Amino acid sequence: MKSSAARGFTLIELMITVAMLAILLSLAAPSFARMLASNRMATQTNEFTAALNLARLEAVRRGQSVAIRADAGGTTFQGGWKVFTDANDDGAQPGTITATDGTVIRESGGALGGNTTIARVTRGGTAPNYTYTDSAATDRMYVVFNSRGSNNASAAAFFRICDSNDTAVRGRIVQISTVGKISLDTNTLTCP
Numbered sequence: 001m002k003s004s005a006a007r008g009f010t011l012i013e014l015m016i017t018v019a020m021l022a023i024l025l026s027l028a029a030p031s032f033a034r035m036l037a038s039n040r041m042a043t044q045t046n047e048f049t050a051a052l053n054l055a056r057l058e059a060v061r062r063g064q065s066v067a068i069r070a071d072a073g074g075t076t077f078q079g080g081w082k083v084f085t086d087a088n089d090d091g092a093q094p095g096t097i098t099a100t101d102g103t104v105i106r107e108s109g110g111a112l113g114g115n116t117t118i119a120r121v122t123r124g125g126t127a128p129n130y131t132y133t134d135s136a137a138t139d140r141m142y143v144v145f146n147s148r149g150s151n152n153a154s155a156a157a158f159f160r161i162c163d164s165n166d167t168a169v170r171g172r173i174v175q176i177s178t179v180g181k182i183s184l185d186t187n188t189l190t191c192p
Helices: 011-062
Strands: 066-070 081-086 101-107 116-124 131-134 142-145 157-163 171-176 182-189
Touching (some): 011 066, 011 081, 011 171, 011 182, 116 171
Antiparallel strands (some): 066 081, 116 157
């Protein structure tokens, strides 16, 4: 007669395995959340940079000024933005929209997801120790590109992109030079 020994886990073995799994998951969860926040911020940085590039390219293609402006007249871009023609270079949509002034080329999909913030900032200090502070300029909610693709302002424009709930995630600074070049100034910013 064959002996049929019971095979499988005992209750104690199962409880130890579940406890070890819970410990491992509790260690991995913060890193996973940080990775998701970092990926979300990178995606939204790319979306914002693509909108800036679109505004610049449309200005050159159309041979006229094109602006990108924060939605709802806000001073931050996390609520969304619009790219539109801007014949008078004021960064505002007129009451009467024409083909050369106020025609919307593209709108963002509305407010950004998560806790990502995009705000206009000014850069101070010297390389490599630049500092970035919120802009007090009256034109901080828009950028106008002229028919040559240059930034219509007399100085470079900077935008800080951060996660408002997780300061451990490094922020990014997008720069628009006076000649209209759009680049990532830094991706190692300590967010406020």
